Amino acid sequence: MKKMSLFGLLGLVVRRDLLLAMRRRADVLTTLIFFVMVVSLFPLGVGPEMDMLRKMAPGVVWVAALLASMLSLPRMFSADYADGTLEQMMLAPQSLSVLVLGKIVAHWMLSGLPLALIAPVLGLQFDMSAPALGTLVLALLLGTPVLSMIGAIGAALTLGLRGGGVLVSLLVLPLCIPVLIFGAGAVEAVTSGMSAASNLSFLGAFMLFALVFTPFVASQALRISME
């Protein structure tokens, strides 16, 4: 077998997961539709006053993104677990952390990225200004990877458990609160005329911090769940 570089391996895992997801496009679309639906429900719940909706928008979009990414978490490892691929991955000579990172990246491209791209359309429903929309997309692009990374730990810990879907939300949501705070805070800062730089910096810092530790922790969690 020829020796594979780290990035080559990473690309391979990402490509494989994306290919698998493309064979079952419905899964990806359901998450996206769920996101759009939750955001659209809020005005129906609280009333159509634009002033209030404009104020609520960042929080609503972020909470909906958080819920939508929770929804897709159980799928991160379950299919590979069911057909034995995961076991093969653990036996592979390559580092499990890198394989897990590949799966995290793929998960983000299928859940976080589409949410970030569609968010401006939803923001228009809430009459958000152009700079606020730009910040919202930027904040989502920085923050949703963290959700996928922390989520990977939860998904790995609850692998193969009854009621794993609800349990994973219970474990992961409290840990995601900082992302929610700074993600929504960035947009709010822009709408109130301040700079979003500090909030975005925090999100970037969270992402780097999570990037260093979560693949390792998630791979440890997988080993615990599989032994």
Next chain:
Amino acid sequence: MAINWFKYSAPTTFYGLAGKLIPYFAWPAAILFAIGIYIGFFVAPTDATQSEAYRIIFLHVPASILSMFIYLIMAGYAALGLIFNTRLSSMMAQALAPTGALFAFVSLWSGALWGKPMWGAWWVWDARLTSELILLFLYLGYIALHASIEDTRRADKASALLAIVGSVNVPIIYFSVKWWNTLHQGATIKMSGTSMHIAMQQAMFAVMAACWLYAIAVALARVRGIILEREANTQWVNDLPEVKQMNGEHS
């Protein structure tokens, strides 16, 4: 004389030790609690600004401190169990979780009771309240994860990992919430308790010590239960006088 420090790290020996130790923690806890509550309600003077309502802090402050501290101790035991594979450490972590969750709940509840007369609202999105609530969520997540895994070895390790991740996250959450709070609203009423009356201090320390002792006693009692549950099929459990007596009654 060489002491075998690890003698009591075996569940078999620790079971007996815990049983002997419980009264030494439980009784002082009860007595100190009674003393603290008595001083708090009858000796400590009425506060100038907060009148009688302040008296809830005698329970509230110890409960809050313990809820945070127990999480750290729990994570520490969990880490020990994960690293050295010591069964008793994992059992201690599992035994501490419900007590920590209880203290977090008591802290929130007593805080709400204090907030109504002081702030005019049961709940305020104050940084400390919010992070205490998130701490309660973390406890519940830990307990739920442990409860939903049937294989105890996996349950111990998985929840240990969660506790460690949680303890790394707690400071981040705390400062995020603090920052979020200062952005959203002005500082809420702060307790200016630097010049506390001596009786108030005594009451606070008595209840604090009582809560500590209570937490230790309850954790020991719970860990005894956990040991019995997990070792139910072993010979030494079946040889215990209390188990023999029970079995005798049933057969």
